[in-house]
Amino acid sequence: MNTEKRASIVQEELMSLYGAPPIPLVHRDAYTLLVAVLLSAQCTDKRVNLVTPALFALASTPEEMARQDVAAVREIVRPCGLSERKASAIVKYRGKVPCDFAALESLPGVGHKTASVVMVQAFGVPAFPVDTHIFRLSRLWGLSTGKTVEAVERDLKSLFPEKLWGDLHLRIV
Numbered sequence: 001m002n003t004e005k006r007a008s009i010v011q012e013e014l015m016s017l018y019g020a021p022p023i024p025l026v027h028r029d030a031y032t033l034l035v036a037v038l039l040s041a042q043c044t045d046k047r048v049n050l051v052t053p054a055l056f057a058l059a060s061t062p063e064e065m066a067r068q069d070v071a072a073v074r075e076i077v078r079p080c081g082l083s084e085r086k087a088s089a090i091v092k093y094r095g096k097v098p099c100d101f102a103a104l105e106s107l108p109g110v111g112h113k114t115a116s117v118v119m120v121q122a123f124g125v126p127a128f129p130v131d132t133h134i135f136r137l138s139r140l141w142g143l144s145t146g147k148t149v150e151a152v153e154r155d156l157k158s159l160f161p162e163k164l165w166g167d168l169h170l171r172i173v
Contacts, residue, residue, distance in 0.1 A: 030122035120166035
């Protein structure tokens with residue numbers, strides 16, 4: 001079976017199983033989504049959703065967060081792991097969340113996957129975020145032989161219509 005046929009089967013099966021899945025990270029705007037995605041690195045969405053209410057009660061805007069002591073933020077985000085790095089990055093955000101890949105990726109702690117999630121979910125810009133799970137499943141399903149996340153992302157983008165990228169990401173997750 002060729003790769004395009006596999007992609008069609010995967011797309012149909014995921015659609016029948018998951019339809020239009022909700023965004024798993026609870027957030028109310030681009031900023032709270034950015035912080036939640038940052039916290040989700042090497043952590044479950046469920047745990048992030050348990051931690052963020054206390055974090056956003058402390059500070060829910062970049063301006064408020066920038067005035068917080070890193071130690072206080074670190075204590076709140078500790079259950080998500082990598083708390084030193086994550087707290088430091090969160091406190092450094094200033095101003096409005098940019099709607100641009102390069103600008104997002106220039107923020108502390110924000111890599112391509114995080115930027116992709118924010119771009120597609122907060123701003124509706126086509127992106128296909130590839131995390132470890134999507135990387136592994138794409139290779140297992142024969143959709144890519146890429147050896148890097150970037151290669152798998154390129155393969156997936158070439159197999160699926162741009163308008164489906166965001167929903168497919170959520171369905172696979």
